[in-house]
Amino acid sequence: MLKEERKQLILNEVRIHNRVLLTDIAELVDVSVDTVRRDIKELHDEKKLKKVHGGAISLGFYHYDVPEKEVYSIEKKSLIAKKAIRLLKNGQVVLFSGGTTNLELAKELPHSLTITCFTPSLAIANQLVKKHNVEVILIGGKLSKDSQIAVGGTAINMLSDMKADLCFMGTNSIDLEHGLTEFDWEIVEMKKAMIKASKKVVAPVISEKIASFQRYKICNIEDIDVLVTELDPADGVLQKFKEMNISLL
Template identity: 40%
Template sequence: MLKAERHQFIITKLADEQRVSTITLAQDLSVSEDSIRRDLNKLHEKGLLEKVYGGAIPLSEKHKSVFDIEISNEERKKVIGNKALSLLHDGQVIIMSGGTTNLVFSKLIPPSLTATIYTYSLPIAMQLSRYPNIDLIFIGGKMQKNAMVTIGMDVLQVLAKIKADICFMGVSSIDSKQGLTEMGYEVSIVKKAMIESAEKVITMFTSDKLNTRKPHVVCDLTRLDTIITDLSPDDASLEEYRKSGIIIL
């Protein structure tokens, strides 16, 4: 049987039975299990089925949550998150911005922490909703769908009324002369409001964000209290930031 015929047989059988196994397909088609695995891999790459352990299922049965976000440089972000844990203590009022660094950080927060946390990030809010001792306030507004954060006047009005102890801010770009910058104007405005609402501002980012710039300014370095990266605090690339008086973790 030709490869194309095998593929059609697999698709037809999957439609009929809603699940196929590698062993059964090999028997039905009189080929090796390795051949079937290669067939399933190819069909998976084409988006025609979902390969699973021992066989395949239709794509419609893949129940992936919209909150199963792909996180780049996750190990480096865990290093950052673990450093940031030293700044948490019970009773704090906290603001958290969006971004995958903060999302990784939120997963590392001890379940016993007692705090009030404001966030306009839907994925972070969903993560923090699992913590029994955290009073979680999700700041509603217009949803920016690509980043799953809220923006607009509704967000700004809530932030204006908050007096937070600490703000954990994810960073798109940071430069020793330009300060924090963002690609989106509306996000930059929200982050400015976060800074005004917090006693201390903690910026967290992977080192690839260092010395990069985006179009919209959030703040200069004088507004930042602490920088947390995946680098050693005494790394030479952080020298200009140390000179500005920022604490480096």
């Protein structure tokens, strides 16, 4: 393994977990702790992370402290992303909605994957363009200020002209009875159009969002084909979904 590669891996680990232990990395890439220590020292000098006793932590984490909850949710999202990526195959056309879980998914897409991605989300497009083998197609329209997602007629029209193999539908609220729901009507319209434009709908969600609902409905639970959570598919919380014939990951 190249040194630079190792350094990238360390940075990525820090980004996902906010901290790394020298010993973990050493074991992971099978080099001595000394080497990892030197790598981290260099990254520290490059101001890419903060070296601490026993390992390193992310710069952002150190300066303004992220609430504990947030840290763990990044790890959960990363796990969900890794699971969801297993659904992707070369040559597919994929539609990404917005949301932080989908953002993590976009970040962690392997560079070797050759797919075409449609997205109305600025943040996700920013990540996708970094992947050399991913063709990115921006869905245009008025940018909703808070979610940074293109909404409105233009965007929905563009969606009506396409059919994706897969849609990663991020969501804030999912509930057995109420289905997928949102509080912003413009976003609801977009998401409805996205579901219509896809053969298969995948919902990557953190388990804490299960059994919550908002004002406006996007779709029924049955409209979801695959549910990806950070939990084990055998977890009790998910069994009702399984009974409704939704694949779990």
